[in-house]
Amino acid sequence: MNIVVLIKQVPDTWSERRLGGSDHTLDRDSADAVLDEINERAVEEALKIKESGEGEVTVITMGPERATEAIRKALSMGADKAVHLSDPGLHGSCVVQTARALAAVIGTLGDVDLILAGNEATDGTVGAVPAMVAEVLGLPELTHARKLTVEGRTVTVERETDEAVTVLQADLPAVVSVHEKINDPRYPSFKGIMAAKKKPVTKLSLGELGLAPGEVGLAGATSTVIESTPRPPRAAGQVVTDDGDGAAKLAEYLIGQKLI
Amino acid sequence: MAEILVLVEHTDGEVKKVTGELLTAAARLGAPSAVVVGPPGTAGKLRDVLAAHGAAKVYVAESDEVDTYLTAPAVGVLASLVDSVRPAAVLIAASPDGKEIAGKLAVRTGSGLLSEVVDLAADGTATHSVFGGSYLAKSRATTPVAVITVRPGAIDAAPTPGAAAEESVQVPAMDRARTAKIVERRSIEGGDRPELTEASVVVSGGRGVGSAENFAVVEKLADALGAAVGASRAAVDSGYYPHQFQVGQTGKTVSPQLYVALGISGAIQHRAGMQTSRTIIAVNKDSEAPIFEIADFGVVGDLFTIAPKLTEEVTKRKG
Ligand SMILES: Cc1cc2nc3c(=O)[nH]c(=O)nc-3n(C[C@H](O)[C@H](O)[C@H](O)COP(=O)(O)OP(=O)(O)OC[C@H]3O[C@@H](n4cnc5c(N)ncnc54)[C@H](O)[C@@H]3O)c2cc1C
Numbered sequence: 124m125n126i127v128v129l130i131k132q133v134p135d136t137w138s139e140r141r142l143g144g145s146d147h148t149l150d151r152d153s154a155d156a157v158l159d160e161i162n163e164r165a166v167e168e169a170l171k172i173k174e175s176g177e178g179e180v181t182v183i184t185m186g187p188e189r190a191t192e193a194i195r196k197a198l199s200m201g202a203d204k205a206v207h208l209s210d211p212g213l214h215g216s217c218v219v220q221t222a223r224a225l226a227a228v229i230g231t232l233g234d235v236d237l238i239l240a241g242n243e244a245t246d247g248t249v250g251a252v253p254a255m256v257a258e259v260l261g262l263p264e265l266t267h268a269r270k271l272t273v274e275g276r277t278v279t280v281e282r283e284t285d286e287a288v289t290v291l292q293a294d295l296p297a298v299v300s301v302h303e304k305i306n307d308p309r310y311p312s313f314k315g316i317m318a319a320k321k322k323p324v325t326k327l328s329l330g331e332l333g334l335a336p337g338e339v340g341l342a343g344a345t346s347t348v349i350e351s352t353p354r355p356p357r358a359a360g361q362v363v364t365d366d367g368d369g370a371a372k373l374a375e376y377l378i379g380q381k382l383i
Numbered sequence: 384m385a386e387i388l389v390l391v392e393h394t395d396g397e398v399k400k401v402t403g404e405l406l407t408a409a410a411r412l413g414a415p416s417a418v419v420v421g422p423p424g425t426a427g428k429l430r431d432v433l434a435a436h437g438a439a440k441v442y443v444a445e446s447d448e449v450d451t452y453l454t455a456p457a458v459g460v461l462a463s464l465v466d467s468v469r470p471a472a473v474l475i476a477a478s479p480d481g482k483e484i485a486g487k488l489a490v491r492t493g494s495g496l497l498s499e500v501v502d503l504a505a506d507g508t509a510t511h512s513v514f515g516g517s518y519l520a521k522s523r524a525t526t527p528v529a530v531i532t533v534r535p536g537a538i539d540a541a542p543t544p545g546a547a548a549e550e551s552v553q554v555p556a557m558d559r560a561r562t563a564k565i566v567e568r569r570s571i572e573g574g575d576r577p578e579l580t581e582a583s584v585v586v587s588g589g590r591g592v593g594s595a596e597n598f599a600v601v602e603k604l605a606d607a608l609g610a611a612v613g614a615s616r617a618a619v620d621s622g623y624y625p626h627q628f629q630v631g632q633t634g635k636t637v638s639p640q641l642y643v644a645l646g647i648s649g650a651i652q653h654r655a656g657m658q659t660s661r662t663i664i665a666v667n668k669d670s671e672a673p674i675f676e677i678a679d680f681g682v683v684g685d686l687f688t689i690a691p692k693l694t695e696e697v698t699k700r701k702g
């Protein structure tokens with residue numbers, strides 16, 4: 124089984140995240156960068172499938188040079204190899220271009236059976252790239268999986284959203300995005316961290332991928348950010364300590380604000 | 384005036400609230416056309432509500448196959464309408480399904496995707512709330528058609544009558560090799576409380592609530608206030624409350640008039656889902672809890688003594 128996992132490096136949600144520059148793209152230097160937690164879960168799921176039979180797990184990322192750290196994390200968890208699409212020409216790509224570029228990278232890998240991804244990235248929260256990649260590749264997508272099983276050439280997913288749990292089925296090859304309830308990702312072991320250093324990471328530029336400038340990047344983007352402003356932070360209000368009258372004071376406040 | 388397509392969200396023969404919001408937003412850009420995709424007989428039940436919310440046209444795409452597939456029928460219908468109608472924009476709710484329909488439609492039609500918009504101007508400029516509300520960003524599509532997902536609850540619906548002239552359109556045949564099939568569907572009961580993203584009051588419980596049984600304390604206060612119930616990820620992970628009620632970075636984003644946090648520390652990822660609420664109230668026994676940094680009114684104390692008393696006060700006031 125040839126499994127691909129789409130991983131993304133994102134600003135750590137624990138740090139203060141900023142938009143910057145004249146093009147209002149992510150200020151990548153302002154926050155710590157980490158492998159998005161949902162992608163750790165996608166890697167975990169890939170490893171579980173590999174361990175229950177046989178197969179190879181390739182992680183793919185499109186992102187700046189620095190994203191090698193995220194790749195190392197995935198490799199130290201146990202993924203076998205990586206492809207890193209990195210090129211200055213990618214800067215400012217829109218989400219449609221991102222999906223096309225990721226699909227092109229997948230296309231360089233030969234016969235792929237299963238493509239795993241997170242259901243939504245914590246930075247852009249688009250929640251659509253896996254379905255968009257599937258659209259480009261002409262493959263079925265089974266998204267928001269809280270449970271995934273592969274039997275023979277059939278993939279079955281329990282998809283969880285607010286309204287329903289839906290059981291979806293398709294034939295491989297297929298794209299599956301995972302929900303945060305699917306598993307708890309493993310921590311890389313010392314052995315895994317050491318092994319990761321020797322695992323192959325293929326760097327691809329746009330030229331090597333055969334994508335023309337304009338197919339990706341700010342200039343040919345189908346959407347652009349024209350303005351960004353930080354929202355003023357909330358100020359702390361009044362804090363009282365409960366001496367038996369805490370609830371009464373709270374009620375008073377709510378009445379004062381006409382909230383009850 | 385250019386047509387603006389609005390994909391209608393509906394369940395059990397009823398139009399969902401967000402659709403009214405989308406029709407209102409669409410009217411700012413052009414002539415709103417509602418697009419109904421469903422099994423035969425769906426549109427008839429929805430038409431009056433769509434007319435009341437200003438739909439000039441209602442495209443009716445009905446087929447028995449629709450319930451067998453998740454998003455593909457809607458993508459197919461919208462793509463063929465984009466081709467024939469040449470709308471200036473397609474508006475879709477930023478729900479999990481809506482986001483995927485929009486993404487696929489943007490790829491198929493080569494259109495710009497503007498995601499999770501919280502406001503929309505007449506010239507097509509979209510406003511986004513970025514990084515849990517820390518930034519407001521504005522964007523535009525550079526393509527003839529913009530595909531836009533709009534966050535539920537962000538734009539107030541302003542009902543205004545429309546002609547709602549019906550026109551039937553075909554649901555394109557599904558390519559089964561490219562489309563996952565629904566083999567089973569279990570609805571999650573919403574219950575009688577308001578929907579989390581629509582509620583004007585939200586009462587949330589965190590790990591401090593301590594158990595699933597204890598969540599009754601949170602629910603009672605919520606019911607007294609006519610509120611929706613929310614939960615922190617720690618509460619969800621501990622099995623106190625179901626995932627669909629999670630508020631935060633990887634849960635729901637809510638922006639109610641009043642948000643009440645009970646036994647929630649206020650981690651940055653929780654704040655990302657609620658810090659744009661109008662008024663924030665917190666009860667926590669730790670005076671150092673970061674939730675107090677953003678609360679308009681905080682009480683340092685035990686939620687198990689304060690919440691029931693507050694419930695009583697609220698109930699008394701209602702008479
Ligand atoms: C990628 C990522 C995404 C995340 N997404 C989310 C998300 O969507 N939503 C989310 O909530 N979190 C999210 N988190 C987790 C977040 O970091 C915190 O772990 C979580 O919010 C903590 O929940 P909590 O405040 O209920 O628990 P805790 O931090 O354990 O706080 C419990 C609080 O209860 C108080 N308390 C205890 N007993 C009482 C009592 N009797 N009376 C009053 N107060 C009491 C304590 O003083 C404490 O402050 C995410 C984390 C990551 C890394």
Ligand SMILES: Nc1ncnc2c1ncn2[C@@H]1O[C@H](COP(=O)(O)O)[C@@H](O)[C@H]1O
Nearest residue numbers: 129130185240241243244249250251252
């Ligand atoms: N630049 C990228 N490189 C690799 N994978 C990505 C990239 N962007 C998005 N993805 C994948 O798509 C998922 C959902 O992201 P999104 O649709 O952007 O919210 C992520 O969790 C990743 O698995």
